[in-house]
Amino acid sequence: MGFQHNTLLELLGGVREFETDVYPENEKLFKSLAYTQQPPTLFITCADSRISPGMLTQTEPGELFLIRNVGNIVPAYGNMVGSVTSAIEYAVGALKVKNIIICGHSNCGAMNALLELNSPKLDAMPTVRRWLCNAEAALASLPDLKAEDAGPEEIKSLAEANVRLQLAHLRTHPVVARALARQELEIEGWYYDIKNGVVKVLDEHSPRSYTVEEAIAYLKDQKKAQGDTPASGS
Ligand SMILES: [Zn+2]
Structure with a gap:
């Protein structure tokens, strides 16, 4: 240490x-x-002290607009007016960020708590319990998992499912939906493995994930293909 x-x-x-x-x-x-400030990226991650977004992405002050909370949660639009909703509106509507990353992580305490949502252990943290209800649907991908059986692999799967769920919630925010429709915004989900210092880029619609190398190669190909396409004239 x-x-x-x-x-x-x-x-x-x-x-x-x-x-x-x-x-x-x-x-x-x-x-x-x-x-x-003209940050190109809105970075949404857990409040966990072990995540240093600037260090992880090798960015400098001014490059990441940050939202951090317990469990890197984005409540679906309309459920809650609060810091997450207003920060998204400001980042996309006013700052015109080009990218939004939702980054989950290994050994996430919020994911452990999610498995024990109804246990008396959370009685002393009623607002954490209510907040984590915004992630409850992520449990659907691991229906039979019990807290006592959850090891690092299960918590990882749950953290990844939670990132996918929060990406879906993010799409319900009108300001995000509009920017996506105009192709002015890209959104992506990540999973950060603290112990090994590795980030995986998550496929939003399947349990697949990609290494950072694979994601870089994919994006380069995509940009090249777009460059090769003649302008549509619109
Ligand atoms: Zn966490």
């Missing part, structure tokens, strides 16, 4: 290091971001 900022004092020490070392090294970048 690396050094942990366990106390407030240590956390402030980290900020001091940012101010004295990191900021000066990146001053140009931060100055360029002072009054504007």
Whole structure:
């Protein structure tokens, strides 16, 4: 384990290091971001502390508009007016992001809790229970799974099913549906394996998944094919 900022004092020490070392090294970048942001991507992931979206995608400040919550959940449109809905509207409607990623992950506590939605264990967390109802349909892909039998593989399958469910929910947001219809937006689901440092790109409509290499090759082919197609004149 690396050094942990366990106390407030240590956390402030980290900020001091940012101010004295990191900021000066990146001053140009931060100055360029002072009054504007144009992030190309909305990145939706779990609140889990082990996920560092910037590190994972090797992006810099200003590149990812972030939504984080317990279980990387996107309530279907109309179910709830809240931070997720408004952030999606703002990201797509105002910032005109080009990509939306929903990223689930290994060993997700929310997926474990989902398997025990009706257990007394969640009695002390009534809002977590209600929130996780937005992911309940993901359980349909593993109908006989019990919490006590769920190992890393089962939790992984559930996390992947949850990402697919949340992609479907995302499509119910009118601002997203409009941008997709105009082909101004691409959406994709990922699964991040913390232990092995590997991301899988999920097929939205089947249990298949692809390595990042495969996904890159596919996108390159697709772009090439589009480039080869004569303009339709519309
Ligand atoms: Zn999680």
